[in-house]
Amino acid sequence: MKIRKDDYQDILEYLTKKRWDGEEFVAFLDDFSPARKEDLYTFSTEYDVREFCYEMSTDIDFYNFLSIRSAYKAMQEAVTNTELLIEKDRIVDVSLMVAVRYERLEREQSINNQNSKIMNQKNFEYLRDQVKFTGFGEGLENDLKQKIEEGKPEFKLQHQTLYGKDSVTATLNFSQSKQSDMFFFNSYQVNLQKGDSSDTMEQTFYINKGNNITLKEAYNLMEGRSVNKDLTNKEGQVYNAWVQMDFKQSDDNGNFKLKHYHENYGYDLEAVLSKHPIRELGNEEYKSNLMDSLKKGNLQSATFQVNGAEQKQYIEANPQFKTINIYDNSMQRVDNRQAKKEQQSEGESQSVKQDGKKEKQTPAEDDGPEIPKASTKKKRRQGINQG
DSSP, rough: OOOEEEGGGHHHHHHHHHHHOOOEEEEEOSSSSOOGGGGGEEESSSHHHHHHHHHHSSSSOOOOEHHHHHHHHHHHHHHHHHGGEEEEEEEEHHHHHHHHHHHHHHHHHHHHHHHHHHHHHHHHHHHHHHHHHIIITTTTTHHHHHHHTOSSSSEEEEEEEEEEEEEEEEEEEEEEOOOSSOOEEEEEEEEEOOOSSSSSEEEEEEEEEEEEEHHHHHHHOOOOOEEEEEETTSOOOOEEEEEEEEEEOOTTEEEEEEEEEEEGGGOOOHHHTTTTTTTTGHHHHHHHHHHHHHTTTTEEEEEHHHHHEEEEEEEEEEETEEEEEEEEOOBBBBHHHHHHHHHHTTTTOOHHHHHHOOOTTTOOOOTSOOOOOGGGGTTTEEOOOOO
């Protein structure tokens, strides 16, 4: 469709009005002569415009048609960007402008699709690594990719593992941003079943930048032990603290609260360990591994040299009372004079009450926060807020 440049604005307004009146197509005599507004015929359906062009065309005259929407949009864009105007000798080729616009849109769409694929791949790789380094390994990679490709605004993944005889089931929660196609790993809920018991305990751990709790650390917290973390406050400043679950308090969402023992609290794990006859402390590598394990909240075996003999015992960090808890091979709490002297030297006056036997791989916290017995936690749904 060719038109005179002098008729450009008049025909643009005419096509715009016809489009708003419900017309979808414009037919015209397709030859070298420019069409006037009176030479244009509009139709509401493609069938009608095709039938018109077929009946009106002869061996000499050939009628063609355009989408009105495409025609007036191409013409409108050329009003604001004269580089899009295709003109020669004051004759504007609207059909060619529409064709060029189609090509430009297809090219832009192709670029957008490619960019989208790149962003989706980067989003997947980021989430894959985030899931992996939060302690869930690489087994969820294929499921994660499939869920992202499905494009649902929210989805969950399931993960199961064992720590000793304890069964841990985790449900990972993901959601899509309302501002983009990006997905985020928001939280995971841990269901802990002790040994052969039917009683369970549940906590929700939130994924926060710089404050993530790994799955093993989550398990250790639920066991009542303490975890040492580098955390980030609201101002983006990094600080170090020991974290311990407070089983006596929960927030409005039913999540167990966390207690933080900051650096200023004065718990020096290395100094505490040095007061015990632990053989591993004599080797820098073993000492470093021992401290790293304790900081992750693990119940760690250690070799004690007692009366010229070596004894394998288990220890865990106890930042609240600035000491360590010690257990023998039967997981019974060891009450030694050194532990008492250590507590006194740190300025603590609390008395130490002895626990009975502790279930294997789960040391008693007789001088730490009260830990609810499994019978009182049956199918209780709780959570943890890391704020």
